[in-house]
Amino acid sequence: MKDVTAKVMRVLEANARSLGVSTLLMMENAGSAVARAVLELGAKRAAVLAGRGNKAGDGFTAARHLAAEGCSVDVYVVGGLGRYPSEAEHMLSVLRKMRCIKLAELKSREDIEKLDLSRYDVLVDAMIGTGLRGELREPFKSAVEKLNASGKPVVAVDLPTGLDPDLGKPMGACVKASVTVTMHAMKAGLIADGGKYSGRVVVANIGIPPEAWAYTGPGDVREAVPRRKPDSHKGDYGRLAVVGGSRMYHGAPILAAMAAMRTGVDLTYLIEPREAATAAKAYSPDLIALEAGGGELAWSSLEEHLSTLEKADAVVMGPGAGLSPATLEALAKLAAKLTEAGKPVVVDGDGLKALAKHEAKLSGLAVLTPHAGEFKLLSGEGPPPFSRLEERGEAARRLAKRLECTVLLKGMIDVISDGEDVRFNLTGNPGMTVGGTGDVLAGVAGAMLCFKNKPMEAAAAAAYLTGLAGDIARERLGDQLLASDVVEAIPEAVARCLS
Incomplete structure (x- = not known):
């Protein structure tokens, strides 16, 4: 495999599903890997900023794993709660039942400006991943700026919000991560970025079988x-x-x-x-x-x-x-x-x-x-x-x-x-x-x-x-x-x- 573009990753995930590895299982593995990266930074209290897609599902899952390890976790949904892919919705439904996790909405730029991130040890970027189309818009742009101005270590899920997944160029505002936990393989955009926005990159095994690429499939x-x-x-x-x-x-x-x-x-x-x-x-x-x-x-x-x-x-x-x-x-x-x-x-x-x-x-x-x-x-x-x-x-x-x-x-x-x-x-x-x-x-x-x-x-x-x-x-x-x-x-x- 020469490089993993956003398109190749979608092929891999679809082929993995055809082999019996569900999106829910891959999301569980991804969230667990993100939680480990947060804990390795010594986090006692963490904030997860989530968006609307499956990257948010990874963030919801990571929050649950962090709470299970005794870390205090707050989850902020940028843009407010809405419709999610079924797997991300499932992970969100689990969080709603967990009294130890605070779940809040950041619907506007004003909500983000009021957010105090100084009390957290580590921040998790689970906003926008390979689904980014065009320049980053509000309220995500303000959320990215808030993260970058916090002075706190940031762990990005899969790739930093605002980074083009294939070209590695910032699409307007872009999260400057300390660590990026990318799923399955290095993405083309992360290679092109060279750590400028992605920081140290950790490749997480989320259970995609080698056969998902070695053999063609419905993906x-x-x-x-x-x-x-x-x-x-x-x-x-x-x-x-x-x-x-x-x-x-x-x-x-x-x-x-x-x-x-x-x-x-x-x-x-x-x-x-x-x-x-x-x-x-x-x-x-x-x-x-x-x-x-x-x-x-x-x-x-x-x-x-x-x-x-x-x-x-x-x-x-x-x-x-x-x-x-x-x-x-x-x-x-x-x-x-x-x-x-x-x-x-x-x-x-x-x-x-x-x-x-x-x-x-x-x-x-x-x-x-x-x-x-x-x-x-x-x-x-x-x-x-x-x-x-x-x-x-x-x-x-x-x-x-x-x-x-x-x-x-x-x-x-x-x-x-x-x-x-x-x-x-x-x-x-x-x-x-x-x-x-x-x-x-x-x-x-x-x-x-x-x-x-x-x-x-x-x-x-x-x-x-x-x-x-x-x-x-x-x-x-x-x-x-x-x-x-x-x-x-x-x-x-x-x-x-x-x-």
Whole structure:
């Protein structure tokens, strides 16, 4: 794991929940760790300043642990009590029953100005964490200034209130902590801050299993798929171009495009030879099929559609394109041209064979989706067997690093690597050996790129979601699946991840 951004942390927590580690348990562990840090500073009397989110829940939990250790604790809710996430609400409900803890509201700037912090040994910042959006506003701004002016040691929960979680920059006012107890791993913002606002950083184990990151999970999809706003317009959720198709394999680009649309992309453009385009037009009115020459793709026919490719948010290239020399040369040239221009690209099927033959130069925006045979063409050797999974992951990492792209090596256990991180995916089943499921995966990956995810994020989410859709289709139909069955199960798979 290169760094832990706010987005990565949300993925980790969601994946941990899917493994059976509840938010309540993680909050209990977090609060206990914060209490230990406060006690290590010699606190006999402490004040917790809480906000409205799960960071406040950590603070409420810490207050309970401190009281249990004999520390006198007062809890001040900045902005006043309101609606909390269910777990934080639970921790607050416990505090309400504890007569030894004073619970008070600081609803306004005036309330904060009247607050006397001189009687406390240690102050706890449990106001705003990774949910910060924009500059800090009142009454939190005044609360931060009050803490900083107190002259007392401050223990920040996860990261100091007012610090950008990813960039490490103060968003207006920012708590200057003596100690920051951050959860699970160092945050990118804390690394960038270098202790200026965060002070000494303690990383607390809150019970997130290693598998929450080593393996993909619903959290990857949850963070990758955007929620639709009421005032959305056509195109807000992406335009995907699919380049491929041939006289024999006209179904492959259709499956990729339909999978992308079932994932949530607004528009798909199929750029393919005339016969394949005619088949796509007949298959569904939802598809926009553009003819690129006659029987096979060639550079001269693709050039006519460069303007369409430019306006696409991402491109899937290769499904069903065929192996003619002119087609392979055109696909390799297109891949290099698109990635050089900064266009996110998924290269699948015959597109991978084109890369292997012509050694096209790619950029970090490309996602390659080889099966074992295609992996051998690209790397010069087949991947190690599944019984040596770590070695298989290392082989994928080496290829991704050499080609400067993200590799999604398909198989019984998918391997995803961007040349640094390596992750695995366990969803999917033997019924998905049917032809066309690789095209479905390529389309889902293209959709994830359209949603502005980084290639590694897109590949991880696509692997999990496509496999889950296959598992749902198998629940309905048994092993006798069609690739189109997997496509039709994608909306339910998305819904399960978002629930």
